[in-house]
Amino acid sequence: MAEKILEVKDLKQHFGTIKAVDGISFDVYKGETLGLVGESGSGKSTTGRSIIRLYDITGGEIKFNGRNVQDKMSSKELRSFNKEMQMIFQDPYASLNPRMTAGEIISEGFEIHGMYKNKKERRERVGMLLEAVGLNREHANRYAHEFSGGQRQRIGIARALSLEPSFIIADEPISALDVSIQAQVVNLLKQLQKERDLTYLFIAHDLSMVKYISDRIAVMHRGKLVEIGTSEDIYNYPVHPYTKSLLSAIPLPDPLSEATRKRIPYKDEEPEGELSMHEVFEGHFVYATDEQIGRWYTGKKVKLQ
Amino acid sequence: MGETILEVKNLKINFKTYAGLVQAVRGVDFSLEKGKTLAIVGESGSGKSVTSNAIMKLIPQPPAIYAEGEILFEGKDLVKATEKEMTKIRGNDIAMIFQDPMTALNPTMRVGKQIMEVILKHKKAATKEEAKKRAIELLDEVGIPFPEQRFKQYPHEFSGGMRQRVVIAIALAAEPKILIADEPTTALDVTIQAQILELMKQIQRTSDTSIIFITHDLGVVANVADTVAVMYAGQIVEYGTANEIFYNPKHPYTWGLLGSMPDLDNDADELLRTIPGSPPDLIHPPVGDAFAARNEFALQIDYEQQPPMFQVSETHFAKTWLLHPDAPHVPVPEAVRKRIEGYLEKNDETSIELGKGGE
Numbered sequence: 001m002a003e004k005i006l007e008v009k010d011l012k013q014h015f016g017t018i019k020a021v022d023g024i025s026f027d028v029y030k031g032e033t034l035g036l037v038g039e040s041g042s043g044k045s046t047t048g049r050s051i052i053r054l055y056d057i058t059g060g061e062i063k064f065n066g067r068n069v070q071d072k073m074s075s076k077e078l079r080s081f082n083k084e085m086q087m088i089f090q091d092p093y094a095s096l097n098p099r100m101t102a103g104e105i106i107s108e109g110f111e112i113h114g115m116y117k118n119k120k121e122r123r124e125r126v127g128m129l130l131e132a133v134g135l136n137r138e139h140a141n142r143y144a145h146e147f148s149g150g151q152r153q154r155i156g157i158a159r160a161l162s163l164e165p166s167f168i169i170a171d172e173p174i175s176a177l178d179v180s181i182q183a184q185v186v187n188l189l190k191q192l193q194k195e196r197d198l199t200y201l202f203i204a205h206d207l208s209m210v211k212y213i214s215d216r217i218a219v220m221h222r223g224k225l226v227e228i229g230t231s232e233d234i235y236n237y238p239v240h241p242y243t244k245s246l247l248s249a250i251p252l253p254d255p256l257s258e259a260t261r262k263r264i265p266y267k268d269e270e271p272e273g274e275l276s277m278h279e280v281f282e283g284h285f286v287y288a289t290d291e292q293i294g295r296w297y298t299g300k301k302v303k304l305q
Numbered sequence: 306m307g308e309t310i311l312e313v314k315n316l317k318i319n320f321k322t323y324a325g326l327v328q329a330v331r332g333v334d335f336s337l338e339k340g341k342t343l344a345i346v347g348e349s350g351s352g353k354s355v356t357s358n359a360i361m362k363l364i365p366q367p368p369a370i371y372a373e374g375e376i377l378f379e380g381k382d383l384v385k386a387t388e389k390e391m392t393k394i395r396g397n398d399i400a401m402i403f404q405d406p407m408t409a410l411n412p413t414m415r416v417g418k419q420i421m422e423v424i425l426k427h428k429k430a431a432t433k434e435e436a437k438k439r440a441i442e443l444l445d446e447v448g449i450p451f452p453e454q455r456f457k458q459y460p461h462e463f464s465g466g467m468r469q470r471v472v473i474a475i476a477l478a479a480e481p482k483i484l485i486a487d488e489p490t491t492a493l494d495v496t497i498q499a500q501i502l503e504l505m506k507q508i509q510r511t512s513d514t515s516i517i518f519i520t521h522d523l524g525v526v527a528n529v530a531d532t533v534a535v536m537y538a539g540q541i542v543e544y545g546t547a548n549e550i551f552y553n554p555k556h557p558y559t560w561g562l563l564g565s566m567p568d569l570d571n572d573a574d575e576l577l578r579t580i581p582g583s584p585p586d587l588i589h590p591p592v593g594d595a596f597a598a599r600n601e602f603a604l605q606i607d608y609e610q611q612p613p614m615f616q617v618s619e620t621h622f623a624k625t626w627l628l629h630p631d632a633p634h635v636p637v638p639e640a641v642r643k644r645i646e647g648y649l650e651k652n653d654e655t656s657i658e659l660g661k662g663g664e
Contacts, residue, residue, distance in 0.1 A: 039494035040465070148583050149349075178348035179521055180580035183565035187576045205494060208524075212567035212577070249499040251524030253566055255547040256652040258528040263499045 002029040005065060005167055005199050006051065012059035013043070013050050020046040022223035023060065025277070028167075033193065033200040035214030035231065037207055037246070042220040044203050048169045051201070052087055064167070083113055086160040090172035092152030096144040102130070102155050103140030109163045129158040134188060150181035157188065161196070171203045186213055207250050211235050216283075219243050222268075224275075229284030237301040239286045239293075242266050247304055307338040310515050311360070311483060316374035318352075318359055321367055325588040329355045331539035332374070335532075337483065340509065342516040344526040344547075346562070347536035350584055353519045356536070357485050360517075361401055362391045378483075397427050400476035404488040406468035409475075410460040416471050417456030420444070420478050427479035443474040448504055466497035470504070477508065484508075487519045502528055523566055527551055532620075535559050538585055538595035544614075545621035552645050554637065555615075555623035557600045564641045578640055594626065602627060602635045 006028040013021040021043040028034045038044040050057050053069055062069045064085060073081060089095040096105055103126045109115070116122040127137040133154040144152060153173060160168055170189065174182040186209060192198060204210045210217060211231050218228040219242065227240040238244045245266035251258060273289035280286055280297050288296065318330040330352045337343050347353040358364045360376055362383060376383040378398065383391070395401075403409050411419055420440035424431055431439070437456075444452035447470040460468055469489060476484060486505065490498040506529065509516060518529050526533055526547070533550040535543040535558065543556040554560055564578030582599045585591050591598065597607035606612075606626050615628035627635050636642070 039496065150583065179523070179562055180348060180565045181583075183567075183577040183579040184581075186567075187579060190576065207495065208567050245496060249495040251499070251502075251522070251528040252648075253523040253527050253551055253563060254648040254652075255527040255530070255551050257648065258524075261528065263496075263503070266496070 002031060004028070005030045006201070007063040008047075008051065008060070009063075010060040011047065011050060011057060011062060013046050013055060014058040019223050021050065024220070024223075024225040025060075026218055026225060026228055028199060028201060030166075030199055031193075031197060032215040033202050033213055035210035035217040036201060036203045036220060037205060037210050037217060038220035039205060039246075041222070043223040044205075044220050045171055047220070048087070048171050048201060048203050052085055052169055053081075079113060083109075083163040084165050085167045085169070086163065086165040088153075088156050088160050088168060088170040088173045090175050092149055092156055092176060093144075095156055096152055098144050101141050101143055102135075102147070102158075105144070105155060106130070106140075106158045106162050108159070113163060115163070125162075129162055132161065132192070133158045134184075148181075149177050150184060153177060153181075153185055154188070157185075157192070161192065164196075166197070167199045167201070169201045169203070172205070173202075174209060175204065175206065182209065189213065207246065219246065224287055226287045227285065229281070233281060233284045233301075236303055237281070237284075238304055239280050239284075239297050240288070241296065244304060307341060309336045310339045310379065311337040311517075312375075312377040313356070313360070314375045314377065316356065316359065316376065317372040318355055318364070319370045319372050321370065322588075328587050328590055329539055330359065331587075331590065333536075333539075333541055335534050335541065335544065337515050337517060338531075339482075339515055340513040341531040342509065342518055342529050343532045343534065344518045344520060344530035345534045345536055346520060346523065346526050348521055348584065350538075350587070351536040352539040353536050354487055357401070357487055357517060357519050360485065361395055361399060362386070362388075363401075396423060396476075396479045396481065398481055399483040399485065400479065400481035401485040401487065402469070402472050402476050402489045404491050406465065406472045406492075407460065409472045410468065412460050415457055415459055416463070417441070417444075420471075420475050423475055423478035440474075440478070443478060444471070446508075447471070447474045447477070448500070449474075466493055466500065469493060469497075469501055473501075473504065473508075477512075480512065481514065483515045483517065485517045485519070488521070489518075490525065491520070491522070498525070505529065523551075523562060535562070538590065539587055540595065540624065542596065542625070543623040545617070545623075549618065549621040552649060553617075553621070554641070555617055555621070555628060556596075556625045557602050557627070557635075558596050559623075560638055560641050561599075563644070564638060568644055568647075575640070578638065594624075604632060 004027045009025050010023050011021055012023050036044045049055050051062055057070060106129055107122055107126050110122060116125060126140050130137055130139055135154055174185050177185060193200060202210060202213055214231045217231050217234040219226050221242045227243045238247060245264045248264040271289045271292055273291055275287055275289055277285040277287055278293045286293060313333055313335050316330055316333045320327040320329055333356055345353045371384050417440050420443055421436040424436040424439050441452045441456055444455055449455050449467060449470050463471060490501050508514060520526060530547045533545060533547050534541045537558050543550060543559045554563060561580035565580060567577060580599050585595050593609050594607040594612055597603040604626050612624050612626045614622045614624050616622055626632055
């Protein structure tokens with residue numbers, strides 16, 4: 001297996017009595033895209049925000065490049081952490097400061113990290129970043145409102161790339177965009193990953209896009225990680241009833257099969273016994289009790305219809 | 306052909322803005338049959354929501370101007386209807402549900418009362434007791450558990466999916482003939498979306514409601530639509546039965562939309578097909594085909610003259626010069642064709658006829 005860039009162990013994030021994230025563990029390997037899917041309230045965004053230290057966690061451990069991110073860091077260490085890990089947000093309208101030009105937004109981090117020698121070099125870097133995300137150099141002097149939604153998201157991506165991070169958390173980066181623009185942004189993320197050797201944690205509720213972009217997928221439900229495996233496995237051979245239910249609800253652009261669609265309903269069980277991760281196939285884990293796994297898993301790969 | 310309940314003819318709507326006159330809807334024609342669902346699909350700014358709001362006369366004039374065209378509901382032109390006449394039609398004959406259920410509900414009023422209000426307004430003869438009974442029935446019909454208890458609760462006590470059910474219950478309270486649903490499931494999770502779509506179809510079956518469903522999600526369109534209108538830059542560019550649009554698309558924009566959706570069987574190494582660029586400025590719409598600048602198959606004439614609606618079959622139309630007899634033959638892009646073939650193979654043989662129709 002490839003090198004681990006991120007290790008999450010028994011992560012808990014409680015807000016008062018609400019257990020937004022309740023003891024989840026997973027690893028992210030260098031160079032891969034891990035898709036984190038779940039419905040609203042499942043804790044997927046909270047997980048992303050905890051990893052990037054937007055929240056102090058309630059319990060557990062998050063290691064980035066082998067180092068615990070919740071440890072007290074010196075300002076130098078914190079700078080290097082912030083440089084290595086970046087985030088792309090969902091709403092390209094809310095995440096860009098309307099009083100700053102695209103160039104200022106993208107280069108804000110440069111000053112903090114002293115990444116340029118003079119104004120000319122700074123301008124050059126901004127220009128290169130704009131071009132890398134499919135915009136023009138001339139766009140540097142425009143304000144956020146002068147861009148379309150897709151273009152704004154490109155600025156958000158350029159900002160995330162500006163410090164040359166190795167790991168990017170993309171929290172629903174395409175949910176607010178139109179279909180044809182979504183495809184442009186997803187293609188861009190894929191292409192950048194190849195060119196820059198990036199690792200992504202891709203958080204989304206749009207399962208078809210997640211399947212397309214991810215190497216592996218983790219499914220969250222009510223603060224728990226219920227299933228994790230390769231995208232192929234999760235989509236074709238899901239074991240947890242929640243994953244099956246989620247997959248059976250995605251409408252496809254195919255009227256004939258939609259006419260006969262059978263949604264698999266899901267009801268939370270109140271299991272007796274201890275819940276733990278069971279490895280059903282290589283690298284494919286399901287959160288269940290021994291009794292549940294006996295019922296759900298037949299020992300064979302069963303294709304979801 | 307069934308009975309037509311609503312017919313929109315050459316509808317043109319402009320908006321006066323400081324920047325100039327925005328031609329949001331530029332000559333739209335469609336008809337809605339009784340008991341059927343028409344899906345209007347398009348991206349932001351395509352004019353799909355303006356069109357549906359225009360039917361209800363929900364767009365303030367000014368800034369909006371009904372520049373041309375007719376909206377015939379049971380033979381009556383709604384464009385010319387007075388506000389008083391429209392008040393009668395809204396809710397009674399045509400009801401609407403929106404994307405965000407919270408904006409459609411009064412946060413300070415118990416949901417039961419909000420449903421009763423509609424019943425009492427539209428059925429003058431009904432007593433309060435009857436209205437209450439009917440409201441509880443409606444809550445039950447839209448699948449809300451414990452309707453008697455829920456009747457007394459406030460909107461904030463409901464989840465997003467349950468709120469949208471309440472909105473649907475309110476919309477149905479007056480037993481409308483037409484239900485206009487503007488992205489009713491966009492804000493919901495997929496499992497909740499599936500439930501709401503099932504609910505709407507079930508209501509349609511039992512009460513023969515006609516539905517106009519506005520969405521940008523082609524999966525949802527495939528699930529609900531009998532007829533599909535694809536809108537781009539204020540115009541319908543392709544119109545046909547759901548099978549025709551999904552298995553035999555003719556307009557390059559429809560190809561682009563279908564191609565930019567990832568397929569669950571997509572090869573992860575392939576890049577998605579995208580539609581380059583962004584939609585045109587509708588203050589100065591392009592002279593020729595509005596899609597030309599983003600169309601890899603654009604012909605010289607696309608930049609000079611708007612294409613007419615070419616007829617592909619009795620029910621299928623597309624506004625592209627590629628269908629002109631003198632146009633070069635441009636086949637459906639490979640990725641889109643492969644996917645359609647895959648879907649048709651998965652379904653049974655009989656359906657393949659549909660896919661090849663109109664070649």
